[in-house]
Structures are given as structure tokens and as C-alpha cells.
Amino acid sequence: MYRVVITGAESTGKTTLAEQLAAHFEAPLSREFVRDYVESIDRPIRAKDLGAIMEGQINYESEACKNSPRIVFHDTNLLSNSIYAEYYFKQQPKALDSVLSLTKYDLYLFCQNEIPWQPDGEQRDSPRARDEIHQAFEKHLADCPVPVIQIKGNPENRFHQAISAIRECLSKGKS
Numbered sequence: 054m055y056r057v058v059i060t061g062a063e064s065t066g067k068t069t070l071a072e073q074l075a076a077h078f079e080a081p082l083s084r085e086f087v088r089d090y091v092e093s094i095d096r097p098i099r100a101k102d103l104g105a106i107m108e109g110q111i112n113y114e115s116e117a118c119k120n121s122p123r124i125v126f127h128d129t130n131l132l133s134n135s136i137y138a139e140y141y142f143k144q145q146p147k148a149l150d151s152v153l154s155l156t157k158y159d160l161y162l163f164c165q166n167e168i169p170w171q172p173d174g175e176q177r178d179s180p181r182a183r184d185e186i187h188q189a190f191e192k193h194l195a196d197c198p199v200p201v202i203q204i205k206g207n208p209e210n211r212f213h214q215a216i217s218a219i220r221e222c223l224s225k226g227k228s
Contacts, residue, residue: 055124056157057219059204060132060194061164062186063178064171066211070164070204071128073212074219078124083117085129086110087137100142107134107149114156124223130158136189140182158199160222162215163190165205 059071068085075082086109091098098106110131117125131153139145166187170180194201202218204211 054118054122055159055223056118056127057124057160057162058127058130058132058158059162059164059215060129061190061204062166062183064168064173064183065164065166065187066168066208067164068128069208070162070211070215071126074215075126077212077216078126078219080124080126081117081120082126082128083113085133086113087129087134098141100138100144103134103138103142103144103146103149107131107146107152110134111152124219127158131156132161132190132193136186136193140186140189160219161194161197161199161201162204162218163194163201164211165203167205168207 057074059067059074061067068088071082074080087098087106090102090106090109094102110129114127114130117127131149135145135149135153138149166183170183200222202214204214204218206214
């Protein structure tokens with residue numbers, strides 16, 4: 054199974070791109086658990102919520118992987134949980150790094166932050182926070198052993214860049 058993670062800071066078009074790719078490739082998609090979690094608790098996230106968020110994200114990803122022998126898309130993954138935990142709570146749950154290091158991903162599509170920031174209730178902080186979190190993603194992904202492709206431009210360009218990157222990586226995997 055080939056696992057593609059669409060990642061990046063808040064308000065960078067990840068969910069839109071993930072949904073488009075899953076539809077295009079007719080593949081399962083694991084949603085971003087924290088979005089559903091915030092809607093269910095109807096308050097800002099607290100440090101004590103990090104364990105439940107991590108567990109929920111793992112479950113979403115595992116469920117999506119059960120439904121495809123070929124390719125699966127992840128609208129973020131535990132890397133996002135790790136970066137946000139560090140940014141907002143200055144802590145890193147030990148289990149988070151361990152599980153992230155044991156989980157096999159094949160490609161990161163790193164959505165750049167040049168599109169306009171849009172508010173989204175408790176889901177998003179500010180354009181400044183987005184820029185700082187984007188830098189944290191850049192730092193973490195710079196040393197990533199998994200291929201990382203920067204996705205930028207308007208939504209149509211992003212979609213075509215992502216398809217090209219996926220097809221290229223899939224063809225390399227076959228050789």
C-alpha cells in the first residue's frame with residue numbers, strides 16, 4: 054500500500070487537496086481527526102486532549118488503510134499533532150514520536166502557505182501562527198527520510214502538481 058500524507062500549516066488547502074486526490078485516484082482518505090474532535094468538544098484544545106487526539110488520528114489512518122490495497126491519502130498525520138503540541142503546549146507526548154517513527158508513509162505533499170489565510174472557528178489561530186507553524190513543518194520535513202514535495206500555487210496547479218508527484222513516485226516504486 055502506498056500512503057500519501059497531505060501536510061502543512063493551517064489554512065493551506067490540505068483538506069481540499071486531500072479530498073480531490075482521493076476522488077481522482079478513487080482511494081480512501083483519512084480525515085484530520087483534530088477537526089472532528091474540536092467540533093465535538095466545542096472549546097479550544099487543551100494539553101490534556103493530546104492523547105485522545107493522537108489515538109483518534111491513529112484510528113482514522115488505520116481505518117482508511119483497511120480499505121485499500123493500493124493507495125491511501127491522509128489529510129495530515131501524527132506529524133501535525135507533534136508540531137502543534139510543541140507550538141501550543143511546549144510539550145511532546147513521548148508516545149507520539151514513537152508511533153510516528155514506526156508508521157510507514159511513502160510521500161509527503163507539503164502545502165505551502167502562500168494562499169490567503171481564512172478563519173475557521175476554533176480550528177485556526179492567525180496568519181502569524183500559520184507562518185510560524187509552517188516554519189516548524191519546514192524544519193521537520195527537511196530531515197525526513199520520506200520524499201517531500203512542495204505544493205504551491207492556485208488550487209488547480211496544486212492538484213496537478215500533486216498528481217504528477219504521486220505518479221512519479223508510484224512509477225519509481227515499481228522499478
